[in-house]
Amino acid sequence: MNHYPASIRKVINHLNKLPGIGLKTAERLAMHLLSAPESEVFELSRSIGELKKTIRLCSQCFALSDSGLCRICGNPSRDNTLICVVENQADMVAIEKSGAFTGVYHILHGLLSPMDNIGPDDIRIKELLSRIGQGNIREVVIATPTNVEGEATASYLSDCLVRFNITITRIASGVPMGGELKYVDQVTLKKAMEARHAI
Numbered sequence: 545m546n547h548y549p550a551s552i553r554k555v556i557n558h559l560n561k562l563p564g565i566g567l568k569t570a571e572r573l574a575m576h577l578l579s580a581p582e583s584e585v586f587e588l589s590r591s592i593g594e595l596k597k598t599i600r601l602c603s604q605c606f607a608l609s610d611s612g613l614c615r616i617c618g619n620p621s622r623d624n625t626l627i628c629v630v631e632n633q634a635d636m637v638a639i640e641k642s643g644a645f646t647g648v649y650h651i652l653h654g655l656l657s658p659m660d661n662i663g664p665d666d667i668r669i670k671e672l673l674s675r676i677g678q679g680n681i682r683e684v685v686i687a688t689p690t691n692v693e694g695e696a697t698a699s700y701l702s703d704c705l706v707r708f709n710i711t712i713t714r715i716a717s718g719v720p721m722g723g724e725l726k727y728v729d730q731v732t733l734k735k736a737m738e739a740r741h742a743i
Contacts, residue, residue: 552578604675605669606651608633616640623647625682629672629701631655631689633683638740639687647685655693656700664700672701676708683711690717690735 548556552574559570559621577585601607602614616622626647630636636649654667664670676684688694688702698714705712718736720728728736 548574603688606653606671607636607649607650616714621646625680626685627672627675627681627683628685628687630687631694631697635689645685647683652688652697655688656697667697669701669704673704675707677709681708681710683713685713685715687715690731 547551549572555574555577556567557571559565559573562570565573573629576586588640598610599608600610602609602617603612604617605614607616611618623687625645627650628636628645629646629650629652630639631652631654633651636651639649650668650672652667652669654662656662656664657666663667671683675681684701684705686698688697688701692734702714703710715738716739718739719730
C-alpha cells in the first residue's frame with residue numbers, strides 16, 4: 545500500500561476499518577471515489593456527516609430515526625395495540641421485510657447475559673414495561689433469538705409481563721421451508737418438535 549500517496553492511504557485505512565471491508569476492497573473503493581465525479585464524492589461525504597448529526601432513537605420504540613418518532617411508530621395504519629419485542633434494529637428490519645407483521649416494535653438494544661454482566665437495567669426492559677403500563681396494549685410478541693441469551697431474555701420478559709392483562713406470545717421457531725431434517729441442528733429440531741401443531 546506504500547505505493548499510494550498519503551491522502552489515498554488515509555482513505556484506504558478508514559475504509560478498511562468498516563465491517564466486511566478488507567484491504568483490497570478498501571483500495572478499490574478509494575480508487576472508485578478518486579475517479580467518481582466530484583459532486584458524487586462530496587454528496588457521499590455530506591450524507592455521512594449528516595448521519596451522526598441527525599440519526600437518533602425513536603422516543604417510543606428505540607429504532608433508529610431522523611425525527612422524534614420512527615416511520616413505523618408514526619404510521620397511523622400500524623396496530624399500536626400489538627408490540628413485537630426484538631433485540632436490535634436488524635431483527636426489526638428482517639421482520640418488516642417479511643411483511644407478516646402490522647404492529648409496532650420495541651427494540652431492547654441487547655439481550656440478558658449474566659456472563660457479560662448485562663442485566664435487566666442494561667437493556668430497554670424498563671421502557672417496555674412503562675409503555676405497556678400506559679395501557680392500550682393487547683399483545684406482546686417476543687421475537688428474541690433462540691440462543692441462550694435470547695431464551696433467557698424471553699423468559700425474563702414473560703415473567704415481567706404476566707402481571708399485565710395482555711396476551712404474551714413467542715415467535716415460532718423450527719425447521720425452515722425446504723429444509724432437510726438431516727441438516728437441521730438439534731436445538732432447532734427440539735424447538736420444532738415442541739411447537740408442533742395439529743394439521
